[in-house]
Amino acid sequence: MFVAVIMVVIVVASVAFHVFSPWWFSPLASNWGYIDGTMVLTFAITGAVFAAVVLFVAYCLYRFRHQEGRKASYEPENKRLEGWLTALTAGGVIAMLTPGLFVWAQYVEVPDTATDIEVIGQQWLWSFRLPGEDGKLGAADNRLIGGDNTLGVSPNDPLGQDDLLIEGGELILPVDKPVRFLLRSVDVLHDFYVPEFRAKMDMIPGSVTYFWVTPTKTGTYEILCAELCGVGHSYMRGTVTVVTDEEYQEWLTSQSTFASLSS
């Protein structure tokens, strides 16, 4: 009896906590509302299953608790019931997976209009490289790092001469413009994560990884490193500020190019 009551309390308290607790997604500031949508759908389905299973258990515990003279029934199998439950579960799984895969297809397909911005992680600092007037980033490689060339930009690639370098500073992005982040690391694994954008991806020394996002709300957000990168991991934070296009263009003019920094 007592156990059954506790089971009911667990369900009620869990649902109440979900609804009334102050902890929820950080306010969305990007195009990835679909991710939130898929998650809310997943919450609805899984929450219903959790409540149904635990409440059913609670009922069994109350109804079939041991009492004098009680004898359990003998029913080894019920193929029909097992078949129905399997089909129902498969239906629930499909309902969650299908929208998930559609949204994932958008996540991996970068729109043609996206601007490339390189993010470079190192223990425990964020740096950025933006394409210059040619709109293209020059080649870069960790083997080229040394001396003044702290990010390994190729001095021989003409495309890279006008690239804008921001070392350990703040990143500014224009609102409502898709951006493809190209991610590099000079030492260990890092992960570029802005909770309000929802998106994230690891950064690997020796490779270039990517994800894309369209910031949809102006404001200042925190960049958090989301892959363990050593003892300074939790201090590896930066800021990204989303501004209007005019403000963005003005900010661009005040940045230094690779050529000017290395001359």
Next chain:
Amino acid sequence: MADIPHDASATVPPAELEEMELYHAHSWWTKYVFSQDAKVIAVQYAVTALVIGFVALVLSWLIRLQLGFPGLVEFIDADRYYQIITMHGMIMVVYLLTALFLGGFGNYLIPLMVGARDMVFPYANMLSFWLYFVAVMLLVISFFVPGGPTGAGWTLYPPQAILSNTPGQQWGIMLMLVSLIVFIIGFTMGGLNYTVTVLQARARGMTLMRLPLTIWGIFVATVMALLAFPALFVAAVMMLFDKYLGTSFFMPTLIEMGEQLSYGGGSPILFQHLFWFFGHPEVYIVALPAFGIVSDLISTHARRNIFGYRMMVWAIVGIGVLSFVVWAHHMYVSGMNPYFGFFFATTTLIIAVPTAIKVYNWVLTLWQGDIHFNPPMLFALGFIVTFVNGGLSGLFLGNVVVDVPLSDTMFVVAHFHMVMGVAPILVIFGAIYHWYPKVTGRMLGDAMAKFHFWVTFLGAYLIFFPMHYLGLMGLPRRYFETEGIMIMPESGHSLNAFISIMAFIVGFAQLVFVFNLIWSLRHGRPSGPNPWRATTLEWQTPTTPPPHGNWGDHLPNVYRWAYDYSVPGAKEDFIPQNEPGSVTKGDPA
């Protein structure tokens, strides 16, 4: 044997294994230390695992001290914090859960439940334990060497794991990798033993489809472990080469402290594939024995046959197979080719179907049962709640796009603690309350057991359920310091403090359990041979606790499946597997 038709088995004379074929102990040393009796080895495994698990529990308090009350204890600086979380994770997953389920319960229950005198290779079985013991000692030593244990995180991801500014570079990382290698060698000896014993040493009439689900769970988990651990083995060897011989399996060109290191051309992602090719099956290596054991606990204490036995067996086998094609769901945001996400999300969500079937069948076993709220049943019920909760949150993380914001956050920590921390450990406790009478001949104290259950179950739920919501906000895991994070409101810090306090309470409740284990050894109520009135063979031994060789002069003959509870017309509400008589309709053999 399987080829004897069950209806004829009543007339088959019992198989006999000459007593002389077992190596009987001649001295205290060979009886209690270098023993070849699977039951003694089981206790050795269990005690070692519980002791090192207790160390990991204390480490979890230190983690929670830092997260709940940052700066309160100066001893915990960032270096030590990362060493603590690394050792907590590795000990709990490998040295406690894997060792206790397979080395502990596997050794004790396999020979007894299949009706064998012992494991088929007793000497290798003894070596298996002692190699495990050496592996544990290597870990313990790493706490005391210069530089301390490694602080690379339990996943040991390169390049960071072997770079000079990671804690534990002097000795810690080497001891960790060597310890894993020794553990795997030891496990392989045990694992081959368990597999061959289940396949070759079953009593007459014990067909595979008459095996208790406990044995099915342990058997499939062992086969998986034999296939999965080699991936970790080679990863550990390659990492040792990278660290000490200057190879670059996992090491690309990289710059540390402004200096370019001599590495080049290796792939950090390769390590992650190897690690998770082991690591994901590992989740089920822990879960499947728990699934099996909990099925038997529920069935016995609800006095009802397990519902859908055949489906349960196929679900165990299906989960075992599927778990080898889902590993990269740990790597959705690792930078691997993102198109892999489609495949791995699909396989991962498919695994939810056989897993859900198991849950339904446990719950349907309660339906129309005769439920006794004995401690093993309470823990089994706690398992159902925490496992369903943790399994469902796995559907968030398995669905690739939902994983993107949640990956590497506290949501993941909450999820895996619920599903492969709390849930299997509740089963371990339930199993200990269930089989302790067979091991010692005495019952564990009931009041202490119930106190232990309620504090552990409710406390653990209060720790890990709210923790999901910290991750939902975006709080990353493995953060030494959460102060000043913009998305973290003040109430988030209060929640962290609350979680920490609950963790201390739950931790202290484990002392009651330890006390109960020791106290009942002498003062527990004598249990008799079959206190739970259970059907399986281990409860039918002529003596309790069973001596070396288990069965006296004659091995048991098996006439029925393991779940003849409350059979209509039978005079008792259970019929032991070795009781002759007509075949019941549940028997799938």
